[in-house]
Amino acid sequence: MTDDPLVIAGRAFASRLLLGTGGFRSLEEMAEAIRASGSELVTVALRRVDPAQRGSIMDVLAETGVAVLPNTAGCYTARDAIVTAQLAREAFETDWVKLEVIGDDRTLLPDAPELLAAAEALVDDGFVVLPYTTDDPILARRLEDAGCAAVMPLGSPIGSGMGIRNPYNISIIRERTELPVVLDAGVGTASDAALAMELGCDAVLCASAISRAHDAVAMAHAIRAGVEGGRLARRAGRIPRRLYAEASTPDAGLPDFGAPVDA
Amino acid sequence: MIRVALNGEPRELHDGATVADALALLGVAPDARGVAVAVDREVVRRADWAGTPLATGAQVEILTAIQGG
Numbered sequence: 001m002t003d004d005p006l007v008i009a010g011r012a013f014a015s016r017l018l019l020g021t022g023g024f025r026s027l028e029e030m031a032e033a034i035r036a037s038g039s040e041l042v043t044v045a046l047r048r049v050d051p052a053q054r055g056s057i058m059d060v061l062a063e064t065g066v067a068v069l070p071n072t073a074g075c076y077t078a079r080d081a082i083v084t085a086q087l088a089r090e091a092f093e094t095d096w097v098k099l100e101v102i103g104d105d106r107t108l109l110p111d112a113p114e115l116l117a118a119a120e121a122l123v124d125d126g127f128v129v130l131p132y133t134t135d136d137p138i139l140a141r142r143l144e145d146a147g148c149a150a151v152m153p154l155g156s157p158i159g160s161g162m163g164i165r166n167p168y169n170i171s172i173i174r175e176r177t178e179l180p181v182v183l184d185a186g187v188g189t190a191s192d193a194a195l196a197m198e199l200g201c202d203a204v205l206c207a208s209a210i211s212r213a214h215d216a217v218a219m220a221h222a223i224r225a226g227v228e229g230g231r232l233a234r235r236a237g238r239i240p241r242r243l244y245a246e247a248s249t250p251d252a253g254l255p256d257f258g259a260p261v262d263a
Numbered sequence: 264m265i266r267v268a269l270n271g272e273p274r275e276l277h278d279g280a281t282v283a284d285a286l287a288l289l290g291v292a293p294d295a296r297g298v299a300v301a302v303d304r305e306v307v308r309r310a311d312w313a314g315t316p317l318a319t320g321a322q323v324e325i326l327t328a329i330q331g332g
Binding site for chain 1: 270271289290291295296297298299300301304306308309324325326327328329330331332
């Protein structure tokens with residue numbers, strides 16, 4: 001284990017990249033990308049059994065050795081999200097859940113009142129709740145008060161690849177919660193993941209940016225490196241931004257070559 | 264016969280049919296990984312699949328793991 005583990009609900013992870021499994025073109029590509037990403041925790045969803053389906057994601061994930069984090073994707077109400085989480089606990093034998101309660105199918109933005117209601121109910125039911133939330137610091141605090149194990153604010157809408165649209169809010173969330181902050185949604189490429197970590201996020205959750213990249217496995221490597229670079233930079237402590245230059249070479253000892261000679 | 268909604272489709276099962284019979288109808292093995300069942304929005308635990316009878320009008324949802332999130 002690294003000397004700088006990610007700890008959520010008392011469980012330590014060497015990797016600070018969580019991977020969503022949606023969008024890969026095949027289970028083989030997904031497995032290869034998981035290995036390339038170094039991720040130890042990957043999301044899965046629940047849908048109706050399709051008798052025509054061949055090949056089980058569970059078998060493939062078992063081979064990679066990762067832990068699964070079931071989501072409640074597609075739920076619009078607290079009521080549906082709660083039942084889905086309970087089904088996921090039964091299906092995956094985990095009480096961890098990535099809680100998603102969305103407001104509409106065009107933005108996929110969280111529905112704050114329903115999200116909070118679902119979080120409260122699931123915490124009471126013994127779940128380790130990791131809510132996908134907006135970049136609103138007040139909602140993040142309410143989720144913390146509800147007993148969530150982390151907060152997972154979006155950088156921009158799911159699958160948009162628009163990066164982090166309000167880095168100041170992400171910084172405020174980081175400053176004002178004791179919980180792990182996982183940047184969830186909006187990452188488009190490695191620099192977005194690095195910025196999330198530089199802002200102080202504890203981890204990044206990323207699906208489409210990897211799974212829908214031209215070369216998903218190569219992008220898994222790239223975003224992994226972005227997360228690691230951003231984390232190292234955050235710990236190193238960056239210089240302040242300045243409007244004017246500050247010379248890095250000292251003036252002391254500067255030679256005097258005399259006045260210019262007219263031609 | 265009893266009539267249930269199985270994953271949204273009307274299906275007929277024999278009298279006394281259980282959750283396990285509904286799973287078999289969809290070709291799901293009783294030891295399949297990553298499967299969960301709800302009847303009328305209540306989770307039926309795996310250990311109870313064979314012992315939980317279904318009644319006409321039951322809404323049975325049989326879900327499994329897919330890529331997502």
